[in-house]
Amino acid sequence: MSHHFVKIENLSYTYPGRSEPTLKNVSLDVPDGSVMLITGPTGCGKSTLMKCLSGIIPHESGGVMTGRVQIGHLKDTRRADIHSITEKVGLVFQNPDEQIFTSIVRDEVAFGPENRGLPESVTESLIAEALASVGLAEALDRRTDELSGGQKQRVVIAGQLAVGHDILCMDEPFSQMDPRGAAALRDALGLLARDHNKTIILVEHRVHEVAGFADRVVIMENGEIILDMDAARAFDDLSVYNRLGLNVPQSAELFARMGFKERPLDVSDALPLLRENGRVKNIKPPPADKEPCAGNSTGHGSRDKPKIGIENITFYYNKTEPLFENLSLDIFPGERVAVMGANGCGKTTLLLLVAGLLKPRRGRVLYDGVVPKPGAVLGSRAGFLLQNPDLMLIRETVIEELRFPLRNSRVPREKMDVMVRSSLDVMMIEPLKNDYCFALSRGQRLRTAVASLLTPDPDIILLDEPTMGQDRNNISEMMDHFERMGKTLLFSTHDLATAVCHATRLLVMKKGCIHYDGTPKNYFTPSLFTPECALVPCDVMKIAWNMGVDAPVATVNDFISIWSGA
Amino acid sequence: MNKSLLGVNTAPSPVKRLDARVKLLGLFCVSILVVIIDSPVTLGSFSVLALLLHAAARTETRKLKVLFILLSVALWGTVFSQAVFYAGTPRTAILTIIPSATDVPGRLTGGVFIFKEGFIYGIVQGLRFLVMTTLGMLVVWTTEPRDMLAGMLRLRVPYAQAFMLITSFRFIPILLEEVNSILIAMRIKGFRALKYGIIHPVRTAVYIMNPLLANLVRKSGFLALSVECRGFSPSVSRVVQKPKSLNMPETAAALIMVLIIVSVVSAKVIYLLYFHGLYYSSSLRPLYSFAKNYL
Known part of the structure; x- marks a missing residue:
């Protein structure tokens, strides 16, 4: 009998210093070799549950834990020491760079077996087996810093497998992956679950990307389990997902919106169902003048005078490899421009050049037709959100953080208070104003960083991958706010859904050049959508393309409009 | 400073091929030598040797640039501070920065001078830091x-x-x-x-x-x-x-390093015995002379 099942009975946990429990009577059964997907809004208790499974709670956390967590033959984790728990359970976190500490793949994977004192020959075979099971057999002698994000995360998983863990707990392993990396990781996890009989407990916001290989889906809210169903049935009723702002697989959403009773979780399931019933035989491309998808208004301002003008910019980090050569671009008032493309194509550099944080080697950046004085761009003219907003929280409390940029620009006290109050209200963090920034949840920290850049009321907002590690609600709230305020927005992202739903214009970059510049929706045709730009088509795009539709399809709405036009 | 500045040199070199144990042993031996040796000439020679080893290791130019800036700042800071604040005696003022007769700063400080002995002591301390940092980075960049x-x-x-x-x-x-x-x-x-x-x-x-x-x-x-x-x-x-296992040249290098350490420590001890009047032998006069000038 194998012993890699997990059983949780009436688990409640209250953090030290808090009166309300974070987990409330949670009970779960995770059988041997199954994949459980746990999701829910930020702060619902998912990560706390992971800590209970890894033994951090209660062994290293303090607080009050009641109920029981059984991991295989360890009947109660409270009575086992943390080492015996970590021998059973492998942990994988969001950022692989925080878990890899050697420079060669072989060494990283060998670390566990060597710690167990296994002979060299056994270690070698374990390394080979673990790397093969995540599809990285040929990467044995590669340097870890040369791997892509998805490859690094797979190396981390291989490191856990080599120790002999049959239970893998993963806390948002996809959140920092670009679409290509996520696809590779998804395939590797699918392989582990299907062919290697591993028990996988996966906490993830990106439900639509992982639901396809999950056996069960669990939704948590306020520390409680509100849904625990087989994955095949878990999307029958989408109302709970919509209420909590959770992503759902596009295929399932498409079928629900079309009024079909089936809920396919990926394209391979959806296509035969659509074809079998002859439901799509008459599908036709939409008329050419069809409106773009909902949410993509064309911006508030005029297109006569650009807000930001980029004129013949040349920029390089290394003289022999120029990143931009004579790049020109106009961004008009009120436009919301998404910049997409593979890692290293120049998205962040473009933002830094626009913000004046990098100087072009040739060419210039104009604001309202004028070259600004050095250092005069950021602040009241433009706000910039870095990729990791945590590094932007410089002061201790939320209110101090919001006052910080205003103090630096010597805004009078009365005016400062008004501006800070406005930002607190807009980002809905007024109740948190006296809290310590680093005691906030991830979503709250993002809102605080955004509020801080909004206090000087800039016209232009520059965001570097704001969607990374954030749930859909947080992203939508932030983007909706920028839209309401009529801000000119330039943001880089890997998230197709955010670009499609919140941008009025899409720039796709390829090796420092603009490969596409137009409305987001029009890009999503098989002839334009090229794999070199590291974008992965979403389900409805694949479905439409498989059916021979050459018209742009990016969202479920687009597909339905073609469907109803058929 | 970026990520790759602490990365291992990509170019193959004899220093890179050398076994880590030999490099670490070498670093340990040099750390003893730089503490024992007080001669600026010998320490200066060690510095030149350390830089030559970087050339042999084909260390990338941008790494050397960073190292050069770091060492220049450290050497300048050490020499200047020791030259000004040297408190040992005797001390010989070779340059006056603020004369003691100057109204306020002169009276407050009693004058600010550059002392010859402090200057030399600063050079010795600075070179010790330079040798250790240069060789330390050599080990990091080649292992x-x-x-x-x-x-x-x-x-x-x-x-x-x-x-x-x-x-x-x-x-x-x-x-x-x-x-x-x-x-x-x-x-x-x-x-x-x-x-x-x-x-x-x-x-x-x-x-x-x-x-x-x-x-x-x-x-x-x-x-x-x-x-x-x-x-x-x-x-x-x-x-x-x-x-x-260590190959023959590596074993030889390790043995030579140990031999050098033993010899230098012995020579220094013999010289100190003579210097403090505890032991003297006329047959050791060339050794005393060598230790005085170079150790």
Whole structure:
């Protein structure tokens, strides 16, 4: 009998210093070799549950834990020491760079077996087996810093497998992956679950990307389990997902919106169902003048005078490899421009050049037709959100953080208070104003960083991958706010859904050049959508393309409009 | 400073091929030598030798540039501070910066001078730092972390300490990147991080430390969990891949280094016995002369 099942009975946990429990009577059964997907809004208790499974709670956390967590033959984790728990359970976190500490793949994977004192020959075979099971057999002698994000995360998983863990707990392993990396990781996890009989407990916001290989889906809210169903049935009723702002697989959403009773979780399931019933035989491309998808208004301002003008910019980090050569671009008032493309194509550099944080080697950046004085761009003219907003929280409390940029620009006290109050209200963090920034949840920290850049009321907002590690609600709230305020927005992202739903214009970059510049929706045709730009088509795009539709399809709405036009 | 500045040189070289144990032993021997030797000429020769070894290791130019800037600042700071604040006697003023007769600063300080003995002492201290830093970076830039760890373990460094040291190399570049991001965040918020003053640099340091420490604590928590669930424990008896045996030139190099150390320490001890009037032999006069001039 194998012993890699997990059983949780009436688990409640209250953090030290808090009166309300974070987990409330949670009970779960995770059988041997199954994949459980746990999701829910930020702060619902998912990560706390992971800590209970890894033994951090209660062994290293303090607080009050009641109920029981059984991991295989360890009947109660409270009575086992943390080492015996970590021998059973492998942990994988969001950022692989925080878990890899050697420079060669072989060494990283060998670390566990060597710690167990296994002979060299056994270690070698374990390394080979673990790397093969995540599809990285040929990467044995590669340097870890040369791997892509998805490859690094797979190396981390291989490191856990080599120790002999049959239970893998993963806390948002996809959140920092670009679409290509996520696809590779998804395939590797699918392989582990299907062919290697591993028990996988996966906490993830990106439900639509992982639901396809999950056996069960669990939704948590306020520390409680509100849904625990087989994955095949878990999307029958989408109302709970919509209420909590959770992503759902596009295929399932498409079928629900079309009024079909089936809920396919990926394209391979959806296509035969659509074809079998002859439901799509008459599908036709939409008329050419069809409106773009909902949410993509064309911006508030005029297109006569650009807000930001980029004129013949040349920029390089290394003289022999120029990143931009004579790049020109106009961004008009009120436009919301998404910049997409593979890692290293120049998205962040473009933002830094626009913000004046990098100087072009040739060419210039104009604001309202004028070259600004050095250092005069950021602040009241433009706000910039870095990729990791945590590094932007410089002061201790939320209110101090919001006052910080205003103090630096010597805004009078009365005016400062008004501006800070406005930002607190807009980002809905007024109740948190006296809290310590680093005691906030991830979503709250993002809102605080955004509020801080909004206090000087800039016209232009520059965001570097704001969607990374954030749930859909947080992203939508932030983007909706920028839209309401009529801000000119330039943001880089890997998230197709955010670009499609919140941008009025899409720039796709390829090796420092603009490969596409137009409305987001029009890009999503098989002839334009090229794999070199590291974008992965979403389900409805694949479905439409498989059916021979050459018209742009990016969202479920687009597909339905073609469907109803058929 | 970016990520690759602590990375291992990509170009193959004889120094890179050398066994980590020999390099670590060499570093240990030089650390003893630079403490024992007081002669600026010998320490200067060591510095030149260390730089030549970088040339042999084909260290990349941008790394050498950073090293050069770091060492220049350190050498200048050490020499200047020792030359001005040297308190030993006798001391000979060779340059007057503020005459003691000058109204306020002169009377307050009793005059500010450059002392010859302090200048020489500063050069000796600066060269010691220069030799150790140059050779330390040579070892880092030419040794894969796994080889370094294995080498340390073979040299009986406790596993937990060796592991932590090697791991810190991996995280220093990430730390530097984060400091850079925080400095950008400060610019975004209109705060000038680099401004003269007494309080301002302290304030800047505090502002950097806030997010940096919060991230560090979080990161180290993740790392600790990650290694713990892979069976890491300071008390565990870990199996490491057996390092290959030293080849003949490596063995010879190690023996020569040990021989040099033993010889230099012996010569210095004999000279000190003579210097303090405890032991004298006329047959050792060439040795006394050598030790006086070069050690």
